[in-house]
Amino acid sequence: MSRLSEISVRIEAPTRLGGLGGGVAAVLSELVDMLEKVAHGGEAATIDLRSLPMSPEDRSALQSALGHGEVQATLRADGVSTLQETGISGLWWIEHRDARGELIAELLEVATTPAILAASTEDMVAASRALRSRLEVTHSAAARMTHATLS
Amino acid sequence: MQPLADELAVGDMLRQNGVSRRRFIKYCTGVASAMALPPWMGPAMAQQLQNAPRPSVIYLSFQECTGCFESFTRSFSPTMESLIFNVISLDYDDTLMAAAGEQAESALAKAMHDNYGKYVLIIDGSVPTGAGGGYCTSGGKSAVDTLREAAQGAAAIVCVGTCSSFGGIPFADPNPTDAWPVSAIVANKPIINVSGCPPIPEVITGTLLQYVTTGKVPDLDEHLRPKAFFGTTIHDRCYRRSFYDQGKFAKTFDDEGARNGWCLYELGCKGPTTYNACATTKWNGGTSFPIESGHGCIGCSEPGFWDKGSLYSPLSATDWGKAGESSPRQVLELAAGGIVAGAALGVVSAGSGRLRQYRSEHPLDIDAEEG
Numbered sequence A: 001m002s003r004l005s006e007i008s009v010r011i012e013a014p015t016r017l018g019g020l021g022g023g024v025a026a027v028l029s030e031l032v033d034m035l036e037k038v039a040h041g042g043e044a045a046t047i048d049l050r051s052l053p054m055s056p057e058d059r060s061a062l063q064s065a066l067g068h069g070e071v072q073a074t075l076r077a078d079g080v081s082t083l084q085e086t087g088i089s090g091l092w093w094i095e096h097r098d099a100r101g102e103l104i105a106e107l108l109e110v111a112t113t114p115a116i117l118a119a120s121t122e123d124m125v126a127a128s129r130a131l132r133s134r135l136e137v138t139h140s141a142a143a144r145m146t147h148a149t150l151s
Numbered sequence B: 001m002q003p004l005a006d007e008l009a010v011g012d013m014l015r016q017n018g019v020s021r022r023r024f025i026k027y028c029t030g031v032a033s034a035m036a037l038p039p040w041m042g043p044a045m046a047q048q049l050q051n052a053p054r055p056s057v058i059y060l061s062f063q064e065c066t067g068c069f070e071s072f073t074r075s076f077s078p079t080m081e082s083l084i085f086n087v088i089s090l091d092y093d094d095t096l097m098a099a100a101g102e103q104a105e106s107a108l109a110k111a112m113h114d115n116y117g118k119y120v121l122i123i124d125g126s127v128p129t130g131a132g133g134g135y136c137t138s139g140g141k142s143a144v145d146t147l148r149e150a151a152q153g154a155a156a157i158v159c160v161g162t163c164s165s166f167g168g169i170p171f172a173d174p175n176p177t178d179a180w181p182v183s184a185i186v187a188n189k190p191i192i193n194v195s196g197c198p199p200i201p202e203v204i205t206g207t208l209l210q211y212v213t214t215g216k217v218p219d220l221d222e223h224l225r226p227k228a229f230f231g232t233t234i235h236d237r238c239y240r241r242s243f244y245d246q247g248k249f250a251k252t253f254d255d256e257g258a259r260n261g262w263c264l265y266e267l268g269c270k271g272p273t274t275y276n277a278c279a280t281t282k283w284n285g286g287t288s289f290p291i292e293s294g295h296g297c298i299g300c301s302e303p304g305f306w307d308k309g310s311l312y313s314p315l316s317a318t319d320w321g322k323a324g325e326s327s328p329r330q331v332l333e334l335a336a337g338g339i340v341a342g343a344a345l346g347v348v349s350a351g352s353g354r355l356r357q358y359r360s361e362h363p364l365d366i367d368a369e370e371g
Helices: A022-039 A057-065 A121-150 B010-016 B022-036 B041-051 B067-073 B080-087 B101-114 B141-154 B164-168 B202-213 B241-246 B328-336 B343-344 B350-361 B363-371
Strands: A043-046 A068-076 A078-084 A091-095 A104-111 B056-061 B089-093 B119-124 B156-160 B191-194
Touching: A022 A043, A022 A057, A022 A104, A057 A091, A068 B241, A078 B022, A078 B080, A078 B328, A091 B022, A104 B022, A121 B010, A121 B022, B010 B041, B010 B080, B022 B041, B056 B101, B056 B141, B067 B156, B067 B202, B101 B141, B119 B141, B119 B164, B119 B202, B141 B156, B141 B202, B156 B164, B156 B202, B191 B202
Parallel strands: B056 B089, B056 B119, B119 B156, B156 B191
Antiparallel strands: A043 A104, A068 A078, A078 A091, A091 A104
């Protein structure tokens, strides 16, 4: 029986290509393409980071290549999601976590704002109905008050 | 009039439960990522599901060990409860439902009657036909009779696990209960086989979600398995593949090769001939898969895996991967086409031979009734 320290695990340094792993360079050049398309009126585009085989080194290399931008948004829906604009305008690093805090999706989205941030018209219709009924409750309560005072 | 809960579209149901659109898009994004679908599929799925009706789902358990159902309940993304509450209407499941006895059986009859032609039928377990079907009965009815009746009104049948897909362990030689896969009993209905012993939880829920989203049977391989999950072999996606290519093999489970994480081919790994998503989707919320834990693949999602020789002998020394290996359904189709199957196929497994004999004695029930 060997001890844990005797089980050989060799971590190899990523191949350097302009200071970055080959995979990272490929992602960056795809992002350049996506940014150019979206900036010229193309549809928003997304990369699923979990679908890419990246080592932890690749990941941090990608993060430092992109940096942090001006906006960070937090979405609280079945767990916390963070939407961080990177130092590259219009490029968002999105982490979705479930209620247990587990990462369920990690995306790079190229868009003026991430699509998920916009309120949906269906929700707004339901919300306006809810607000109207609150207003009616307030009105009828006020009417009852007035009636009680007069009599 | 307020529609019945079961008639509501998924989107209405969500709004009624106070689930915002953002929350639902996030949920679908997580599902798409877990299923390794392209990232635009998440929001697209959310959009399509908004107006999709919640289909009635009937889950029947036959000659099985409940391992598949246990697997189903452990799906991380989507979770089974999120499917039940938001996407499907699970009208009968004898393991999960609170009702029992007469109450449960009448729930089944009502679901089949009210949703005739529209419900999704999930079958778990093989169908024993020996002793007049007496090896597996529930509510006084044999599994084979229940299947014949339930299949009539089903829009599609999803076979969960290798037993309902290919016969599985009960079908293995000498098959004492004369057990058969669903495809041997039912014809003229779309059948989706989600094989595995058990199948990967996310492959079960993902297949159901994909069917509900699109309302269509997904692209299937020759064994009727969804290509999205069964399109590549374990070996194609295995992280130890480079050791196979370099000829570096573990020879025993405790030698230097095993410790170095070399290829497990010589220890009986069936990865090269097994189609499944274990190497990518993995198990237990993406923790690992058998090869990552140091044990070779046993090929549990393939037809007849139990009868193909030792799990610990290399592929070259077993009956795996022989030319002409056919699924029960293929053999049926060939037999129906009047081809002398044995000669035409070259090598046919013993199981397929038995199936041909069964088919010649028992015409496909639904064929007979519709024809």
